[in-house]
Amino acid sequence: MTGPVADERSATPAAAADSAADARRPCAAGANPGPNLGPNPGSDPDDGAPPAPGTPAAIRAALAAVDAALADRFDNGGDADIDKLLRARADAVDAQVRAAWRACIAEDAPLALFAVGGYGRGELFPQSDIDLLVLAEPQAQAAQAEQLGCFFASLWDAGLPVGHAVRSPAQCSEAGSDLTVLTAMLEARPIDADAVARMALQAAIAPSQVWPAREFFVAKRDELRQRHARYGDTADNLEPNLKEGPGGMRDVQTLHWMALRIIGTSDLESLVSIGQLGADEWATLERERRALSRLRFGLHLVARKREERLRFDYQKLLAERLGHVDSADNLAVEQMMQGFYRSAALVLRIGERLLQRFEEQIEGEAAPVALGAPYEAFELRRDYIAARTAGAAHEPQWPRDAAEVFALFAAWAAHDEIRGLHSQTARALAESLTRVPGYEQAEPALRERFLKLLRGPHPVHALERMARLGVLGRWIPAFSKVSGRMQFDLFHVYTVDQHTLAVLRNLARFASGVADERFSIAHEVWPRLRKPELLLLAGLFHDIAKGRGGDHSELGGDDARAFGTTMGLSESDTALVEWLVRQHLLMSVTAQKQDIADPEVIHRFASKVADREHLDHLYLLTCADIAGTSPKLWNAWKDRLLADLYTATRLALRRGLEHPVAGEERAAETREAAHAMLAAFGARDEDIAALFARMPQIAFQRGRPDQIAWQAASLRGVALGDTRVRARPVSAHGGAHAGALEVFVHSPDRDGLFAAIVATLDRLGLAIQQARVLDGPHGAIFDTFEVVPTDPRQPPSAEDVERRLAAALAGPLDKIRPARRAQPRHLRHFRIAPQIGFSDYRKGEQARPRTMLSLVCTDRPGLLADVAQTLRRQKLRVYDARIATFGERAEDVFQITDERDLALDETQQQALRDALLACLEGDHR
Known part of the structure; x- marks a missing residue:
């Protein structure tokens, strides 16, 4: 039996390698596996006596007792050292695996048993795999096939998640060409193996046989980067993978494997004595590894299965199990997740330095290259920027003060093409963070250095680097408080600090001067900014007060004013930054929740904005903020909506607020x-x-x-009483956006027409962002829908929408029903109590009043179609609909009347409220 461990993992004998199929249950068939084996290890005794050691029943009973005891120790804090729990479980499994081995394998059999992978490291979590390697020559493998089958069957029958491989030393060398297999064997730990077998295995996988140090390092580094890219998407930000995600446990293990292959050391601590790792770096890495291990241990207990992702299903349960308690402004689950994100960030930070040192170990140091004036204090070492005195003998320690720290980031920004920060300088910087004061305590000259960074080349890159290396949190203490802070919802997929940096990156895209089709006019607006650094400051502060309780916009505005005043900004500049922070949601709310085609709405918004400068800044900040909340949130409809609001407001300001535009x-x-x-x-x-x-x-x-x-133009050739459907790609100022459509429906009015259109669009996989329903002459309706595909990978074409919608409306409307879809798993964990409100709406003195219906509830597939059906059953007419979705939260507004075109009275409102609540609770189904 040969092959990689990962290829032979199974929970049942039936899934094992074919070569062992006939040897799975030899004991149960009465075969003699060897001398002095005692009771049949493949079956459990039925006479009431305790099961014999090594039998499935004995293994199950022993491990169940151990696991219960370890869970109790974990929950009650009897053993705060997570490594002791992991070691205790590995020892317990060792004892049972060894017992099963000795029950099935003769003592003098030429076989050796090793634990490999995480089990080999002695890190065994409650639901971890048990990876085993049997070392034996081919002749011994054949001779002991029945006995090995008995051994593996005992472990499988005991419920252990065993992965196994049986190889000779030569076969280990051959299998080791697979990097994953070699990595597992690197941590082989003997369970029943003599010194000769141990040496044979080590020789078989030595760098001279497979994967020399240089090739191993490059392959593992590339593997790490690919893994980060794979797990770094938004879904994994919300439900991060503790093991494989960026900054997770696999990163720490990768560093360990590299040290083992490159340096030859069996643990990272030994790197301290040879100067590869600072004592503080090792202590931090160990602290965060233990924090991650504790999370993973608890996750296995809560999930009761091998689970590595912090799914919503388990986050609250795990936070409670770890002892976190809700506070007024910080949920227990948010406290736990903030701890995870901070641990991951530190693992990434130190891991980056250590990777660089391993690279230096392999490639050697190159001659430094001075940067020259005005950055003489810095040089390039293998294309990494370094302080010339950092790590040098007989030189003053760098940095001597915070001014030198800011000088580093200025030099780095001026040479943005370099690979990164040299590891020695990065370590010196980390050790001297306490020398960086908060801006309030800093000298005026240091404050000016920071402002020069914002006005200099690549300011966003400088801020990102300062944030990643811990400098920004020292300089602006409020920023450190939102570091790693998450919000337990589906709308904010990044932590507050990462969202802030994403907003700044979007602003940097606007500043590049290169048109981005996602933002139709942003590149045109940016050049008009008088002082772009003020917008960067607004982006930096706009969410800085999240989690403090109260209105974060108001609290953040206070912070922005204090910062501007202390930093010596002029009153007008400080007031602009403060206003942007306080009003950073104004444009988004106006565009998405109000009718921006209404001149009164534009006038009110323009009155709040007051001038072109505030409008330019607010437009760019709003675009960057929405797009930085989630890559999936920004779409063509939002782009056009904000561009239209910007354009209309600019015209209103040009005309003068004392001359508002009348509807006529x-x-x-x-x-x-x-x-x-x-x-x-x-x-x-x-x-x-x-x-x-x-x-x-x-x-x-x-x-x-x-x-x-x-x-x-769509009405050409259309007779009165005919239906015409047209669809076209949404474009904003000339830029078309894939998948987004504007759909126009002209048709004779009929009861249920709006509900039928909505249900059909839903079935086509289109989400309605806005609906405008107008009554035209001759009893015809003029409905316009802004839609985006629910699956951007497979958007329906405009022609397909026209054809299928026209065909649906040509038949009986009462047969058109919303599609039935299962609710996505993640929505089950975010329930919002429905909020239904009614208010009067009258446009103009002569217009008949309508009822404004506002609905806030948990979003789900087909929600709008179901609501439209409910309105239809209540015999109500819809004149306008604005649809806004924020993660799991739907906020929809409808203008409605009864069938006589009158506003709803209290009885009708109550009937509609009851019907909507039944719809939202699922009673309508």
Whole structure:
């Protein structure tokens, strides 16, 4: 039986290698596996006597008792050292594996048994695999096949998750060409093996046989980077993998394997004595490794299975088991997750340094290259920036003060193409962080150095590096408090500090001058900023007060003002940064929850913004903030919505707030512009007038000129009473966005039409972002929907949407029902109590009143379609809908009337409330 350990892992004998199939249960068949083996190890005694050692029943009973005791020690803090628990479980499993071995294998059999992988390290978590290697020559493998089958069957029948391989030394060398297999064998620990077998195994996997140190290092480093990229997406930010994720336990193990292969040491602590690792670095790495180990141990207990991801299913349970308690402004689960993120960040930081030192060990140091004026204090070593005195003998310790620290980041930003920070300088910096004062205690000259960083080249890169290396948290203490802080929801997929850095990176993209199709006008707005560093400061402070209780925008505004005043910014600059922090949600809320086609909405928003400078800054900050919350949150609809609000507000400010636009004036401007567009394509004036006459006049107040022209052109050749469906890609100022569509429906009005359209779009895999429902002449409706695909990988085409929606509306509407979909797993853990509100809405003195329905609830697939069906069953009409989703939270607003076009009275409101609650609770299904 040969092959990698990972290829032979199984919970049942039936899944083992074919070569052992006939030797699985020789004892149960009455075969004699060897002398003095005692009772049949493949079956349990039934006479009431204690099971014989090494039998499945004995193994199960022994390990169950051990696991219960270890869980009790873990829960009650009887043993705070997690390594003792891991070692105790490994020792307990050793004893049972050895007992099964001796029950099945003759003492003089030419076989040797080793624990490999994590089990070989002596790190055995409650649900970890038990990886075993049997070392034997081919002849012995064949002769002992039945006995080995008996041994493995005993372990499987006992419920141990065993992975095994049986190899000769030569076969170990051959299998070791697989890096994963070699890595497992590197940590082989004898369970029943003499010195000769140990030496044979070590010789078989020595660097002279397989994977020399240089090749091993490069392969493992690449493997680590690929793993970080694979597990670094947003899903794993919310439910991180303790073992494989960036900064997780696999990173620590990788460093250990590299040390073993490159240096020849069996533990990282020994690297301290040879100068490869600082005593403080080793202590930090060990502390965080133990913290991660404790999390993983508890996760296995809570999940009751081999689980490495901190899934939502377990986060609250694990936080409680670890003793965290909810506070007024910090949930227990958020406290636990903040601890994890901080541990992972430190593992990454120290791991990066140690990787560099291993590289130096292999490649050697190159001659340093001076950077030259004005950065004479720094040099390049193998393309890493280093302080010239850092690590040098007989030189003053670097840095002597915080000014030298800031000088480092200035030099680094000025030479942005270099590989990174040299490990010796990084270590010196870490050891001297206490010399970096908070900005309030700093001297004016040091404050000016920080401001120069913001005004210099690549300021966002400088801030990112300062944050990653712990300097920014020292300089701005409030930033350190949000380091690693998460919010237990599906909307914020990054910790606060990582979100802040993502926002700053988005701002850097705007500053690059290169057009990004995701942000249609941001690159045009950025050059108009008077002092771009003020926007960076607003981005840095906009969420800095998260987790303190109270309104984080207001508290953050206080922090921003204190910072600006202390740093010596002018009153106007400080006031701008403060205003941006306090109002950083204003534009997002206005665009997504109000009708920005309404001149009154634009006037109110413009009045709050007050001038072009504030508008430019707020627009860019809003785009960067939304896109930095989650890669999936920003879409074409939000881009166009914000661009339209920006453009409309800019025009309002240019006209002057004392001259607000009236609805009639807006309609006249739109009609004229749309007319010009149609005329440019050859349409005659009388034809254009006829098309416009078929459209609702309010459309000219609420629509864009290009939208009016497109809809009017869609009516060509359409007789009264006919249905026409059109769809086109969403574009904002010329940039089309894949998958996002604008859908226009013209049709004779019928009861249930809105619900039928919504249900059909839902079935097409399209999520509605905004719906505008207008009544036109001759009993026709003019409905416009902004939609985005729920699966961007498979968006339906505009032609497909037109065809399928038209076909659905041609038949009976009462047969169109929302699709039934299973609720995603993660939504089950985020339940929001439904909030249903009603208010009166009247547009203009002559308009008939409508009812504004607001709905806040847990999002789920098909929610809007179900709500639309509920409105239909209540015989209500929908005139406008604005759909906003924030992670697990849906916030929808509808303008509705009854079937007589009247606002709902209290009885109707209560009936609708009851029906919606039944819908949201699932009673309608």
